[in-house]
Amino acid sequence: MKSSQEGAAPTGRGDGRKRQEILAAATERFGRDGYEHTKWADIAGDVGVGPTALYHYFESKQHCLYEIMCEAIEEFRARFVKITADERDPARALTAVMANSFELTEHEVQRNRVLVAEQGRLSRPSTAQPEEDARQVARARTRDLEFAWASFLESAMRAGAIPQSDSRLLTLAVLGLYSSIWHWYRPTGIVSLTHIGEYFTQLALAMVGVSPDGLESERSAA
Amino acid sequence: MKSSQEGAAPTGRGDGRKRQEILAAATERFGRDGYEHTKWADIAGDVGVGPTALYHYFESKQHCLYEIMCEAIEEFRARFVKITADERDPARALTAVMANSFELTEHEVQRNRVLVAEQGRLSRPSTAQPEEDARQVARARTRDLEFAWASFLESAMRAGAIPQSDSRLLTLAVLGLYSSIWHWYRPTGIVSLTHIGEYFTQLALAMVGVSPDGLESERSAA
Numbered sequence: 001m002k003s004s005q006e007g008a009a010p011t012g013r014g015d016g017r018k019r020q021e022i023l024a025a026a027t028e029r030f031g032r033d034g035y036e037h038t039k040w041a042d043i044a045g046d047v048g049v050g051p052t053a054l055y056h057y058f059e060s061k062q063h064c065l066y067e068i069m070c071e072a073i074e075e076f077r078a079r080f081v082k083i084t085a086d087e088r089d090p091a092r093a094l095t096a097v098m099a100n101s102f103e104l105t106e107h108e109v110q111r112n113r114v115l116v117a118e119q120g121r122l123s124r125p126s127t128a129q130p131e132e133d134a135r136q137v138a139r140a141r142t143r144d145l146e147f148a149w150a151s152f153l154e155s156a157m158r159a160g161a162i163p164q165s166d167s168r169l170l171t172l173a174v175l176g177l178y179s180s181i182w183h184w185y186r187p188t189g190i191v192s193l194t195h196i197g198e199y200f201t202q203l204a205l206a207m208v209g210v211s212p213d214g215l216e217s218e219r220s221a222a
Numbered sequence: 223m224k225s226s227q228e229g230a231a232p233t234g235r236g237d238g239r240k241r242q243e244i245l246a247a248a249t250e251r252f253g254r255d256g257y258e259h260t261k262w263a264d265i266a267g268d269v270g271v272g273p274t275a276l277y278h279y280f281e282s283k284q285h286c287l288y289e290i291m292c293e294a295i296e297e298f299r300a301r302f303v304k305i306t307a308d309e310r311d312p313a314r315a316l317t318a319v320m321a322n323s324f325e326l327t328e329h330e331v332q333r334n335r336v337l338v339a340e341q342g343r344l345s346r347p348s349t350a351q352p353e354e355d356a357r358q359v360a361r362a363r364t365r366d367l368e369f370a371w372a373s374f375l376e377s378a379m380r381a382g383a384i385p386q387s388d389s390r391l392l393t394l395a396v397l398g399l400y401s402s403i404w405h406w407y408r409p410t411g412i413v414s415l416t417h418i419g420e421y422f423t424q425l426a427l428a429m430v431g432v433s434p435d436g437l438e439s440e441r442s443a444a
Contacts, residue, residue: 034346119405120339124256169413169421172406173399180398183341191391199391203429 019057021047023071024107026064031110035065035118059130065118066134070141072111076101077145084148090156091210098204101178102197109193112182119179146171153208163209174204241279243269245293246329248286253332257287257340281352287340288356292363294333298323299367302374312378313432320426323400324419331415334404341401368393375430385431396426 025046029038040061044051058064080097087093104112122139126132149171156162181200185193247268251260262283266273280286302319309315326334344361348354371393378384403422407415 034342037346117342120256124259166421169418170425172402173422173425176402176405177395177399179405180394180402183398183401184394196391199388200395203392203395206428206431207425209428 018047018049022054022057022064023068026061027068027107027111027114030065030068030114030118035061035114035121059128062121062126063128063131063134065114065121066131066138068111069115069118069122069138070134072115073138073141073145077141077148080145080148080152084152090152090159090161091205093152094156094205094208094210095201098201099197102193102201104193106187109182109185109187112179113185116179116182146175149175156208161210165209170208173207177204177207237279240269240271244276244279244286245290248283249290249329249333249336252287252290252336252340257283257336257343281350284343284348285350285353285356287336287343288353288360290333291337291340291344291360292356294330294337295360295363295367299363299370302367302370306370306374312374312381312383313427315374316378316427316430316432317423320423321419324415324423326415328409331404331407331409334401335407338401338404368397371397378430383432387431392430395429399426399429 022043026038026043029043029046038061040054041051043061043064044054058067079100083096083100084093087096122135122142126135146168150167153162153167153170157164157167177200181196185196187193244265248260248265251265251268260283262276263273265283265286266276280289301322305319305322306315309318344357344364348357368390372389375384375389375392379386379389399422403418407418409415
């Protein structure tokens, strides 16, 4: 897999596998050592290329970070859309979305930690074009995710499954509560992710206003 | 107020008023331009001293940031302790704490934004001693705040005012929900802080398990 820095030029940014390897290595480094403390050259070393070769795939460390964020947000949105399309009952769909949000590989946990730790960087424009383009995409995908959630909550409100309220603020609250976990969660901690997932799912349902009784009767009827 | 860089030496770090001025100026800069993009010299300019004079008060920009965080967390804890000591009824105390958390000056809003944007920096040890000391103090105060909240929630659970559950996770959830607001709130936005405060107070009460009916009857009985 090791390719020399001066070796055959990669096939541009379309060389998907190496690009994915770089994204994965960068996610691990950013999550473990922090974005600021990670050297671009270390990521190159992790995937067996020279630092110069890395520039065939990304313009900069920042560009790479934004691409990681884009991918994370987009996957999160796609999972949400799939689950809410498959399950028409709003209360059960919400429970399924929340439960699914904690079915994560170690790599996905690391990516969530990077996403919340560095989210502030998305609010500051970048002067370099590829970075700025990636930043704009990450922001647009965040808006898409929030829009999908707000639309779902609105239809649940219309169906009478949850109380009427401000769907945009409720979206920000649910996503904010979920995001907050990755500020303190450590895979080596004493509380398991399964336990945290069950607990925070109940809290999110309480915030949204799904009554546990309603869910119980749904379950017994099924 | 302007003192020359080469002028009379300030009375060390005990010169409280200038120190507070610097903390206030730094908070505005960090909140508006971001910590990374703020130059130490600009803060010096804001308070009318030379960059060298700034070092009479803080070892570095990072030291200054940690002191801002210490102060913010400590004030937040002190407000919590005062309110929960004054109001013995758990449900009303919780409502009062939440409402109070949104009674903020513009400067306090800015400080909250800095606190949540840069909180990740508290998890990485610093090699310089004064920074590291301030970081440890900020972390200890965070633990004190979390401990005060968890103790309060536990006594509310014992009193039967809220359902039994994991007081530490519930603390992290309530503080996480509150913190999340400062990631997206902008004073220039269309939604007022009063509206956000009322909405998020209701969400926090729902998470904790305070029944609105319980509060209503408390109110009518009062």
